[in-house]
Amino acid sequence: MGGMPVLFVHGVAVREEGDQGWEDLHRATQGVNWPGVQRLLREHVAPTLNPDAPERVHIERVYWGDLGAHFAQGGQFRAARGREVAPEPDPLALDADGLGEALERRLRAAHPVSEWPGVIRVAWGVARDERVRALLADLPPYERWGVLDAAAQARLPAPTRRLEPHLPPGLLRARRQNVKRAMREVRRPLEAFVPLFLGDVLAYLSGRGTPERPGAIPQRVLAGLRAAHAARLHPAEPLVVLTHSMGGQLIFDALHAFLPTDPQGGTVRVDFWCACGSQVGAFHELGFTLSGPQPDASAGGRLGYFWNVWAYSDLLSFRAQGIAPGAHDTAFPLSGLVRSDHLAYLQQADFYRTLAAKVAVHAGPTEVGVGPVESGA
Structure with missing residues (x-):
């Protein structure tokens, strides 16, 4: 299986079963269901990229939860x-x-x-x-x-x-x-989730390194991008990236800071990037993203279209248009359940159907009948 790659990058407070903290996080939020995300991407996005053989679309993720924060003493501070x-x-x-x-x-x-x-x-x-x-x-x-x-x-x-x-x-x-x-x-549930949520943010910010010497989490992201790029069967095939929450900051830094100095990533290009439940705009305005003094919308030719998806009922999502270079905002209508709406994008078929339509008009292969479109309104 290969071609037309789609890469997913999760956010903070995500652990695989068997990793420290998984039970507490699973009890609190159920976490990001990667098999479910993969299934919905294949059902709704893959046919847009390869209508004749959607099963051949390469869908993978970057998992970095094992590199995040962990309780040195099992979380004994929790009341x-x-x-x-x-x-x-x-x-x-x-x-x-x-x-x-x-x-x-x-x-x-x-x-x-x-x-x-x-x-x-x-x-x-x-x-x-x-x-x-x-x-x-x-x-x-x-x-x-x-x-x-x-x-x-x-x-x-x-x-x-x-x-x-x-x-x-x-x-x-x-x-x-x-x-x-x-x-x-x-x-x-809050005592399990909040410390790891904040801990993962701090683990990334304090350990991401420099563009010349990326830390462990950026290295994991770069490896995922290189692998997705290598999965293309033809150079003209689009590379689609979907991020959730903090995953957006990881991809922003990769595109604007780490890839330019990565000796193995010189030809990597993300044709379409969707950052859902995103904090990219907030982090960029606060000065926490890594980029040059004048970051451009195309990240030096490494980025096509940047779609930032947020929701009024998702209190952990923020606008990015006019703040982060190249971002185009969409406020996505969710259920209005503040406790669960931060993860709700990844569980709704309508989100993936909308994502597929955006991919088709902004990065769809010419075989689909819609040629790639440069970033625009």
Whole structure:
């Protein structure tokens, strides 16, 4: 199989099964379903490129999730991974600092936040009181925390004690545990997704290297572009690239910065590039893309038509026309579900049918009856 290549480049927070973070991300967003993307590209775009043998169209992707961010300790910082109630150690097994932290934590759980300043002072005063520690030594272990709580309660300022009866400490503690349990369920998918989303962005920006010495992720992208270029059976065949989200920034940098200095990429040309769910415009205006001082729309002859697809309900997508060189915007109508619309382009047949039409009029092979058209409105 080969010819008429189509290359897909995914965005951040995408992992293959077996890679660290896959289970959490899959639970949060279901991720990018590459077999589904591949099937829809073959069903709707491939017949435009090769109507006689759409099965021969070369469709591949660049996977770079394994090069993105990862949790060095399995994501232990996430609140949703914490235990409901950590068992307290024997107070005498703790030094003054450890006892202060533990006692403060216990007292905060039993008092409204308006009383926390006084609670903190009292907790640490009790923890540092050697007379209290001496008293604990004469008690059996199961009585020690109760005595510490009582000692702290006796030292609380009068306004705090006067306000306390409106909600007993035990009931307040139980209510807070219920709130924590409920909020853990809300936080769980976000705590898995957001750190890896941001982490992958930072991993790329901090590790992409320079045009002369590209980092690991740009090297992966360049290899994908070279392979797609090599899959052409004839030099006149168009190369189509579809990117999602951060994948757009990777291709922008490849076209404007890395390919010009790549000794193996001198003849690589992307005839049609669709950046969907795109942040290219935002990154370019913020100065985070790699390009020369005066980037041109054709990226030095390496780019044909650049179609930037965004949506009002996709809060992670942005305009690019008039900002990133050569971009032509389309606001794509999605379902309006803010939580899922960032991935919705890749799941809708209408998007791929529209993509096929754009490819046909801007980069379609002459055999289809529509010759390649240069970038325009």
